[in-house]
Structure formats: structure tokens, C-alpha cells
Amino acid sequence: MDAYLAIAEAVLKIERRPLSSVAILAAAYRHSIVPPHLHGRTQHKTVGARISEDIVDHREKSIFFRTEPGKFFLREFLTDTTIPVEYRQPIATRRRVRELVHGPALALSASDVRRLAPEGAQIEPDKILTLLRNDGYRYDDPKNLDKDSMLVWSFVSVRRKTEVLSYRLGRYREDRDSFLSRRSIGFSSLVYGDDHTLFNMRDFGIVDSGVNAMAMDLDVPEVPASKARYCPGVLSSFIWVATSPGVNDLLATIDFQCPEWFEPVKRRLAINDLRWLDARHPPNNVDDFDPWSKVVLLAVYSLERASNFASTSYTPSE
Numbered sequence: 001m002d003a004y005l006a007i008a009e010a011v012l013k014i015e016r017r018p019l020s021s022v023a024i025l026a027a028a029y030r031h032s033i034v035p036p037h038l039h040g041r042t043q044h045k046t047v048g049a050r051i052s053e054d055i056v057d058h059r060e061k062s063i064f065f066r067t068e069p070g071k072f073f074l075r076e077f078l079t080d081t082t083i084p085v086e087y088r089q090p091i092a093t094r095r096r097v098r099e100l101v102h103g104p105a106l107a108l109s110a111s112d113v114r115r116l117a118p119e120g121a122q123i124e125p126d127k128i129l130t131l132l133r134n135d136g137y138r139y140d141d142p143k144n145l146d147k148d149s150m151l152v153w154s155f156v157s158v159r160r161k162t163e164v165l166s167y168r169l170g171r172y173r174e175d176r177d178s179f180l181s182r183r184s185i186g187f188s189s190l191v192y193g194d195d196h197t198l199f200n201m202r203d204f205g206i207v208d209s210g211v212n213a214m215a216m217d218l219d220v221p222e223v224p225a226s227k228a229r230y231c232p233g234v235l236s237s238f239i240w241v242a243t244s245p246g247v248n249d250l251l252a253t254i255d256f257q258c259p260e261w262f263e264p265v266k267r268r269l270a271i272n273d274l275r276w277l278d279a280r281h282p283p284n285n286v287d288d289f290d291p292w293s294k295v296v297l298l299a300v301y302s303l304e305r306a307s308n309f310a311s312t313s314y315t316p317s318e
Contacts, residue, residue, distance in 0.1 A: 004043075004050045007033060009063060009074065018073040018087055021048030048072075065090040104139035106191035106204060108132065110150040110248050113240050122237040122299050128152075128250070129203060137204055139193055150240070154210025155186040155251040155292060156233065157300075158218070160258050163276040169290060178244070182290035185277070185297065186253075189213035206252045207233045214256060217271060241295050251292060253300055 011027045012019065019027065022044045028034045051072050055062045064072050067087055077083045078090075112131055117123045140149045158165035166185045187210065195205030195212075211233040239251045277283060286294055 002050055002054075003035060004047050005054060005064075008047055008051055008072065012064075012072070012074045016077070016083060018067040018071040020070050021045070021051070021072070024072070067091065103192055105142050106132070106152040106195075106206070107138055107140040107145070107149045108135060108152065108250060110148050113150055113248075113250055117240065119240050119242055120295050120299055122239055122253075125203075125235050125238060125252075128238045128252075132204055137196070142190060147246075150248045150250050152191050152206065152250045152252060153292075154189045154191060154206050154213070154254060155296065156188075156210040156214040156254045156256050157186050157296070158214065158256050158258055159279075160260060160276065162279045164279050165274065166277050166293075167274045168272040179290045179292075183273075183283075183288050183293065184290050185293045186251075187214035187217055188251075188292070191252075203235055207235050207254055210252065210254050211256055237300065239295055239299055241292055243291055249292075251296065253296055 007028045008024050010033050011024045011031065014031060015027055025034075025044045025047055048070070051064050055064055055066065060075075063075055065075055065078075067073050067089060068091060073087060078088050080088070108128070108131055112135070113123075113128075116127055116131075140146075140151070142151060145151070164185050166183050168183050169179055169181060189209050189212075191204065191206050191209045195209040197205060197208075200206075200208050234255045234257075236253050236255055239253060241249050241251055243249050283289070283297075286297055289297060
């Protein structure tokens with residue numbers, strides 16, 4: 001069992017009452033049942049996320065249940081009449097879903113983008129941002145695009161030193177066969193009008209929209225002030241991708257350098273098999289990745305064609 005789940009189970013057995021993740025962790029330290037290898041400033045968030053994940057994934061087979069939002073208890077006490085009845089009333093668990101399309105999204109003229117670089121090549125951020133400024137940063141309906149519209153997608157790669165986080169896509173947002181069940185190295189989001197604020201005028205909210213979506217999917221903790229040297233997100237380039245015949249997207253590739261102590265937690269049906277990839281050693285099979293990730297691997301990480309992957313080394317561009 002996961003260490004945090006084991007701690008939560010032990011604490012709830014001792015306390016015999018529902019507790020929040022903060023209270024579970026406090027009791028664990030009070031009872032001296034926290035292993036020495038566990039550390040970090042946001043352990044309570046990890047405890048809550050791991051229990052929530054277990055409940056969502058296993059439903060009635062989970063050893064945990066919620067008595068109210070944010071409070072957890074053990075199923076073994078459901079039939080224990082020595083426990084107050086109000087502690088033995090599970091509430092329904094619904095998987096929180098990030099809304100993926102909720103209005104007009106940032107777009108550019110596809111013909112303008114094609115003049116800057118060929119498909120799959122990196123484009124300097126300032127060139128695209130200048131286009132957006134000159135074109136009046138238009139917003140188009142993602143479900144009803146004209147032939148010359150190219151949507152801007154924030155594509156955030158989570159980095160930890162030389163590692164890049166990857167996961168396998170599930171049925172959450174993908175109804176495209178070329179993406180479903182593929183491995184990905186990015187968390188993507190469209191950019192909407194309300195993403196553009198006084199605090200991100202220069203990039204039209206592109207970085208913030210992607211980082212916020214990634215943080216929601218992974219439950220990324222707030223970076224403590226003592227670790228402020230970690231940048232929340234850096235826009236490294238734009239890449240034009242022909243996702244399918246007649247469908248063109250513009251990926252804004254963003255690096256999110258997370259703290260060394262951060263470990264991601266699965267939060268969505270779309271996120272399976274979380275795994276850190278060593279950027280110094282290329283994956284064995286680039287074709288196992290979704291079309292966007294494959295393009296980013298080849299362009300941003302300077303990888304060669306799939307046939308040469310086994311002998312290729314690369315360094316992430318800064």
C-alpha cells in the first residue's frame with residue numbers, strides 16, 4: 001500500500017473518527033507513525049490527494065470513504081455500532097472535471113503562422129506574440145473554426161532537473177484515436193479571454209492558462225517562498241502542428257520547473273501511469289507518444305527520427 005494511505009489507515013483506526021488530511025497528518029506525527037523517509041511542507045495535500053484518488057479509483061472497494069467534503073474515515077467502521085451514526089454516512093464521490101472548452105479561444109491566422117516556419121519547427125515566442133498584437137488577439141469558437149484559423153494551445157511540460165513528467169492519456173478529453181492511450185509529456189489547455197489579465201498582458205495569458213490547467217490536474221502545491229527560485233512557467237517556443245488533415249494547432253511549449261520535493265498525484269481519468277523520463281536518455285519508441293508530444297520531443301528536445309532513437313542523446317533547450 002502507498003505509504004500515505006498506510007499512515008491514514010493507521011491514524012483513523014486509532015482516532016476512530018473522521019479526520020481531514022491536515023488532522024490525519026498531525027495525528028500521525030503525534031503518534032510517531034510517520035516514516036523518516038517522508039518529508040515535505042505540503043504532506044497534508046499529498047495525504048488528501050492520495051486518499052481521494054483511492055476512493056475515486058476503487059469506489060466501494062476502497063478502505064476509505066468521505067463523511068463530508070474534506071473528511072475521511074474507514075469503511076471497516078461502517079457497521080460498527082460503537083461509532084456515532086453521523087460518522088458512518090458516506091457521501092457520494094464525484095470526479096472533479098476540468099472544463100475543456102468554455103467559449104471563444106485565442107487564435108491566429110494559419111497562413112500567417114505558415115509564413116514564419118514549416119510544420120514541426122520551433123518559432124521564437126516574440127514572433128507569435130507580435131502577430132497576436134498586430135492581429136488584435138482574436139478569439140474564435142473552437143467548435144466552429146474557419147479554414148484559416150489556428151487555435152493556440154498551452155502545452156506545459158513538467159520538469160524536475162533533468163527529468164520530464166510523462167503519463168498515458170485516458171478517456172477524459174480525448175476522442176481522437178491518435179491521442180487516446182498514447183503517452184504524453186504535456187498538459188494542454190486552450191487560452192480564453194478571461195486568462196488575459198493585467199498581470200500577463202505580454203503573453204495574453206498563455207503561460208498562466210497552461211500552468212493553471214496543469215496544476216489542477218496534478219494538484220501541484222504552491223511553491224514556498226524559500227524556494228522562489230523555481231520559475232512557475234517559461235514560454236520556450238511555439239510549434240505549428242497539423243494534428244489531422246485540415247486541422248492545424250499552434251502549441252505554446254512551456255517548461256514548468258517543479259521543486260525537487262514535488263511528487264505528482266494522479267487526479268484525472270486522463271492521467272494514467274505517471275512516470276518521470278530522464279531527458280538525458282531518449283525513450284525507446286517515440287511512436288508511443290501522442291502527436292503533440294512526439295513533435296515536441298523531436299523539436300524542443302532535439303531528438304532525431306524514430307529510427308535513430310536508440311543512439312540519440314539530447315539536452316532540453318533552455
